[in-house]
Amino acid sequence: MSETGSHKDVSENLPSEHHAHGSEVAVTEDPFANPGHPAHEYRRQDIDERAAKHSERVVAGLFTLSMLGTIAFIACFVIFPVDKIVFIFPFGNVSALNFSLGLTLAVALLGIGAGAVHWARTLMSDEEIADERHRADADDELRANVEAQWIQGAKESGFGRRKLIRNTMLGALTLVPLSGLVILRDLGPLPEDKLRHTMWAKGKTLVNMNTNKPLRPEDIVVGSLTFAKPEGLEESQEDFQEQIAKAALMIVRLKPDDIKDKQEADWAHEGIVAFSKICTHVGCPISLYEQQTHHVLCPCHQSTFDLSDGARVIFGPAGHPLPQLRISVNGEGNLVALGDFAVPVGPAFWER
Numbered sequence: 001m002s003e004t005g006s007h008k009d010v011s012e013n014l015p016s017e018h019h020a021h022g023s024e025v026a027v028t029e030d031p032f033a034n035p036g037h038p039a040h041e042y043r044r045q046d047i048d049e050r051a052a053k054h055s056e057r058v059v060a061g062l063f064t065l066s067m068l069g070t071i072a073f074i075a076c077f078v079i080f081p082v083d084k085i086v087f088i089f090p091f092g093n094v095s096a097l098n099f100s101l102g103l104t105l106a107v108a109l110l111g112i113g114a115g116a117v118h119w120a121r122t123l124m125s126d127e128e129i130a131d132e133r134h135r136a137d138a139d140d141e142l143r144a145n146v147e148a149q150w151i152q153g154a155k156e157s158g159f160g161r162r163k164l165i166r167n168t169m170l171g172a173l174t175l176v177p178l179s180g181l182v183i184l185r186d187l188g189p190l191p192e193d194k195l196r197h198t199m200w201a202k203g204k205t206l207v208n209m210n211t212n213k214p215l216r217p218e219d220i221v222v223g224s225l226t227f228a229k230p231e232g233l234e235e236s237q238e239d240f241q242e243q244i245a246k247a248a249l250m251i252v253r254l255k256p257d258d259i260k261d262k263q264e265a266d267w268a269h270e271g272i273v274a275f276s277k278i279c280t281h282v283g284c285p286i287s288l289y290e291q292q293t294h295h296v297l298c299p300c301h302q303s304t305f306d307l308s309d310g311a312r313v314i315f316g317p318a319g320h321p322l323p324q325l326r327i328s329v330n331g332e333g334n335l336v337a338l339g340d341f342a343v344p345v346g347p348a349f350w351e352r
């Protein structure tokens with residue numbers, strides 16, 4: 001590969017008309033023959049030292065801009081107090097510190113990126129070369145050599161003979177990774193069975209998450225998607241977020257004939273099915289329902305579940321169907337649960 005400083009050499013070697021650098025363009029009648037590299041096209045900077053100098057100055061200017069951006073970043077960090085708000089068109093009122101740090105960091109990174117790209121495109125060698133591949137494995141002689149050395153090394157180290165050292169060393173090497181595992185305990189309390197149980201229990205009424213009223217079968221029309229929570233769970237509760245993150249439900253009414261999964265049909269009430277709203281990938285709340293196909297989509301990573309087929313995963317990274325809640329109606333005509341979910345909701349790393 002030619003160096004940046006070799007512009008003169010390159011221009012001296014320039015052919016008058018056609019030039020295929022490294023290999024000629026193959027002229028052959030075989031339509032499948034390797035055509036080789038196309039003729040190398042020299043850039044202006046390769047043949048004109050003044051153009052090369054100009055590119056050099058542009059690259060240096062971009063790197064200098066980056067340096068100024070970094071200095072400005074540090075200055076802004078020192079100058080602006082955390083609570084200073086300024087009006088900046090078209091963003092409105094923004095934190096002066098955040099805005100200035102973002103802007104100066106962007107200039108610093110952009111300067112480096114743009115400088116590197118311009119350098120590579122205009123001054124670094126762009127000559128196409130073919131790199132021949134050779135066999136990567138060693139020949140038999142080399143392998144025999146290495147094997148002999150390995151055996152001799154093992155013999156000389158006394159690894160086989162000095163059993164006390166060997167066994168204690170193996171013990172030490174086996175135990176030392178435990179220190180890394182033990183400190184994982186500091187990540188927080190173990191979930192124990194908290195992920196396995198939710199607030200749903202036999203006889204708990206399904207309450208509309210928006211209206212806070214008990215849900216009745218006649219409230220659920222075919223094609224609609226309703227979100228529900230267990231009765232007694234109020235936003236004012238201290239553990240509301242923890243409980244709703246496990247108990248949130250999606251309620252959909254399907255035509256009974258559209259339900260393909262037998263257990264799903266048995267756990268439904270007149271075609272009304274209740275599934276966990278928590279995605280089994282990493283636990284985002286699912287919210288997009290396509291009524292023609294009965295598919296629900298998780299907006300986080302596009303996992304898609306078929307609500308007419310046991311909420312089976314039909315696309316995306318989720319590993320399990322959405323858990324279904326068995327429901328019925330009580331004497332007052334309200335939808336109620338017939339128990340808790342049969343399997344843990346959400347990603348459920350611990351149980352599966």
Ligand code: FES
Nearest residue numbers: 279281282298301
């Ligand atoms: S959390 Fe739903 S697809 Fe990732």
